[in-house]
Amino acid sequence: MDQLITEKLSKRYGSSSMALQEVSLSAPSSGILALIGRNGAGKTTLVRILATELAPTSGSASINGIDVMREDKRLRERIAIVPQEARTVAWMTPKQSTLTYLMWRGFEYSEAKKRAEESLARLKLDKFADTLNRKLSGGTKRKALAAMVLASEADIIFLDEPTTGLDPISRRDFWEILRELAKDRFIFLTTHYLEEAEQLADTLAVLGGGRLVAVGTVPSIRGRIRHQYSIKLPANSPVPGVAQGEVTTGRNGEVQILTNEDEAFAISKKLSVAGTRFSIGPVSLDDIFFQLVGESTQGEQEAATMGGGGGASW
């Protein structure tokens, strides 16, 4: 019963191309589900449909047996969302923001106040509780938004790119909050940061061009791709022959060899003997992502803004 299920979910905005194309997904609605994809892949559209903000063009969806379209009022009793580009209201404080959000959800003032204070303390925001939101740092504002949904009774929480724009330290702080949230709730998270997805996700879903490309745990998705190992060489390095894998060249001439374990170790021996600098490791989520969405050289440019993955070092 505790499942997120979509069946042939599609969305077309006006006469433009399809933002979502027959997305059929079945995943446990517990822990953290991370949805990754490039800009325009349809992540926000999918989140907005599941969070009852947007009607799909066709298809169906349910969360824990509740039909997203037909039983939207019932589902709204259990969900909360921090949308992409959400901001804390400038003229209020984190405490006032959390308190009023809870009151909008129907909590009495005294209960809302108690929950707001507890939530802010839980996220170590109590010292900023009465500071105007506009005076807070970007990271603290994001945490204040998380405090609002954390304080609520919702057990299904959608976070659309919650860490975009945060510095690496704030992002890692935020991960702790997400882990905290996920202890007793289902978090549906979209992210650009593959490292984030790898660190946090119990279930990973990959969207490419509005289509669902893969869904599963990170190891299970890794097991599905053709090349399990990655070797990276600096620009202008002599590249050994590759029989079973593939070679890609990045924008700055750096070379990546993706191949199976046996060939990877054979190549690494040759490179060691030749005295060539290189790194080797299991493919990172970045590599998996690019393989799944069909990106290669062009995708390397995206990697610069998507953060590094585990495994191979560059």
Next chain:
Amino acid sequence: MRRSLSSQLVASILVNAVYEMKNYPINLVNTVLSPLSFLVVIDFVSRGALIGQAIEGGLIMSMFQSGMSLQGDISHLKNDFKLQDMLVSSPVSPAAYVVGMAASEIIYNLPALAILLVLGGIYIHPGALQALELAAALVLMFLTSITIGFMFATLSSDIVQSFAWSRLLTTVFTAITPVYYPITYIPFPFRYLAYLSPTTYVAEIMQNAAGFLKLSESVEIADWAVIVGLAAVLLVVVSRNARWKEK
């Protein structure tokens, strides 16, 4: 869990009126000064002869401005803060949200309204029946302006344009039209243009109730019919066209 409707209404009032006034009191000064400034000018120019009409004009402007502000404020919360998206995905109903937001505009304008009502008591001193008539006209004015405001807000995704429209409509419907002065001051061919504005009908009703204008019974009934009809039509249009969940 049992959800409190009154909490949902109060939340809008806290966000859109109380906390804004508390954390930025300068907004309060601006809200009070806006309707009073015209009143002072009209009183000065007419050497006190039009003070009663100007007070009624201030009340109309205040109510109309409240509705128009609703448009800017809802757009601001929806487009700049994405707050409406957070609320769509929550148990609050669109009706509770809009009624709460509309109430917040009245609360926000309460200091200005209080001053104008005190001045009205001093200079107009209406009887109970007249006061009731004035109040009914103002409520209809507010209802008309909030429906216009909410419709604009749900259709607009550009906050700068929303605030510009809000200011423009307030100026056109309350400063240019015969709200602070009698319609008889407008030369005849242009008088018909004034009747394109709902505020003209409300001003006529209020000026007639206070004895500043003598309307025939048929004209008075026609004025009420226009403003009641307009409010009803706009309510229907808004309830059909305003968007909470996107299509």
